Amino acid sequence: MPHDHHDHDTLNPPGHPYRADDDAPLSYWQVMEIAVRELLVEKGITTASEIAAQIDTMDARTPSNGAQVVARAWCDPEFHAALMDDASEATHAMGFDIGALKLIAVENTDEVHNMIVCTLCSCYPRNLLGLPPDWYKSRAYRSRTVREPRSVLAEFGVILPDTTKIRVHDSTADMRYIVIPNRPEGTENMSQNDLSGLVTRDSMIGTGLAIPSLSLDA
Amino acid sequence: MQQHLLNESRLMQKIRVKHLMPPGHVRTPAYLRGKVGVIERSLGAFPNPEDLAYGVTARALPLHRVRFRMADVWGANAENPNDTLDAEIYEHWLEPADAT
Numbered sequence: 001m002p003h004d005h006h007d008h009d010t011l012n013p014p015g016h017p018y019r020a021d022d023d024a025p026l027s028y029w030q031v032m033e034i035a036v037r038e039l040l041v042e043k044g045i046t047t048a049s050e051i052a053a054q055i056d057t058m059d060a061r062t063p064s065n066g067a068q069v070v071a072r073a074w075c076d077p078e079f080h081a082a083l084m085d086d087a088s089e090a091t092h093a094m095g096f097d098i099g100a101l102k103l104i105a106v107e108n109t110d111e112v113h114n115m116i117v118c119t120l121c122s123c124y125p126r127n128l129l130g131l132p133p134d135w136y137k138s139r140a141y142r143s144r145t146v147r148e149p150r151s152v153l154a155e156f157g158v159i160l161p162d163t164t165k166i167r168v169h170d171s172t173a174d175m176r177y178i179v180i181p182n183r184p185e186g187t188e189n190m191s192q193n194d195l196s197g198l199v200t201r202d203s204m205i206g207t208g209l210a211i212p213s214l215s216l217d218a
Numbered sequence: 219m220q221q222h223l224l225n226e227s228r229l230m231q232k233i234r235v236k237h238l239m240p241p242g243h244v245r246t247p248a249y250l251r252g253k254v255g256v257i258e259r260s261l262g263a264f265p266n267p268e269d270l271a272y273g274v275t276a277r278a279l280p281l282h283r284v285r286f287r288m289a290d291v292w293g294a295n296a297e298n299p300n301d302t303l304d305a306e307i308y309e310h311w312l313e314p315a316d317a318t
Contacts, residue, residue: 102261119247146249148297166301172245173281173306174264 058126065096066128066178067199070210073105074183075192087178091128098127098176106169107180108206113160114167115153115206116177117145123171125178129201136205146170156207179206187213231257232315233284235307243271246311254315255286258304266308280309 026034040046069091073080082090087103103125106114118124119142124132135141145152149166153159160166169177181203187195190213202208237252245267261283265276284307289299 119249120245146303147292149301150297162298166298168301168303170247170303170305172247173267173308175261175283175306 058131061127061130063129063199063201063204064196065130066125066201066204067196069094069096069105069128069178070180070199070204071192071196073180074195083180096127098125100174102175103128104169104175104177105180106167106177108182110164110182112165112167113153113206114169114177114179115145115149116169116171116179117142118171119143119146120172123176125176128178129204133201153207156202158207158209179204181208181210184210184212229257229260233257233312234315234317235284236311236313238311242268244268246307247305250284250286250291250305250307253286253291255284255290257312258283258285261306264308266310281306282309282312283307284312 037051041048041051069083072094073083079090082093083105084107087105088098088101090105091098091103108114116124117136122132122137124136126132141152146168149168150160153166171177181199183195184198187198190198198211198213200208200211203210232254233256234254235246235250235252239248239251259282261281263278264281266279267276269276283304286303286305287299288296288301288303291303
């Protein structure tokens with residue numbers, strides 16, 4: 001029978017998965033977070049609207065920030081040099097503030113492919129890429145990337161020759177990393193703005209490559 | 219103290235990550251302890267997270283980026299021996315590779 005699907009407990013009529021109601025009691029840390037937040041508001045240190053605005057700011061950051069940085073590095077040799085020398089400073093001048101942390105840009109070439117991971121938690125250049133994808137925080141990605149990066153890359157559809165050296169960066173302390181992917185061939189005449197459209201989130205984590213320009217014509 | 223054994227410039231010095239397993243909050247990944255690498259660059263001094271985690275005054279300690287060959291981390295099981303792995307390690311976790 002067409003409507004008698006087995007997963008009818010987990011799908012609502014249009015076929016979207018239900019998210020179970022979180023009827024369980026609050027955890028210790030959830031209670032702690034609410035208590036601290038309410039105290040901060042009560043004591044006038046912050047306000048509910050400031051907290052909401054901060055969440056909004058965090059959610060508004062997307063990989064297009066990082067893509068602008070990469071496209072500029074491809075087009076502007078002076079900026080490229082500044083970025084490789086001190087990425088925190090160079091991106092700050094573009095309006096991207098990484099705060100107390102430091103940013104390091106690592107560049108892919110035909111000889112070297114860079115890949116970012118944080119084995120300890122989920123360190124990620126959020127000011128340039130937004131919130132990390134769930135897989136970046138998974139134990140599988142974190143533990144396998146330092147041990148078998150080529151197998152992980154293959155699962156992302158990236159197969160590199162043995163002559164390309166893979167350089168994995170484990171963000172263990174105060175640095176954050178952004179990969180500058182190889183500029184695709186045949187993009188010499190593209191504008192910086194159009195080039196930024198080729199720069200995917202994954203290409204800046206190192207689990208992907210920039211989009212070849214030809215595929216945009218399709 | 220141990221860190222005086224590191225040479226002045228630090229750069230490209232061959233080091234070993236100390237093989238310690240202390241309790242509490244540390245930022246040196248267990249899979250790199252006891253492994254040999256070279257200092258790729260020095261990053262300056264940063265407040266010691268081993269103190270920060272407990273809310274006590276944290277001394278700023280030198281932090282280095284250390285580069286390891288996969289063969290030196292995973293031995294014969296390395297997927298490709300010449301691929302490399304970089305990690306940030308605080309200086310108090312490093313000793314010269316020839317230290318006994």
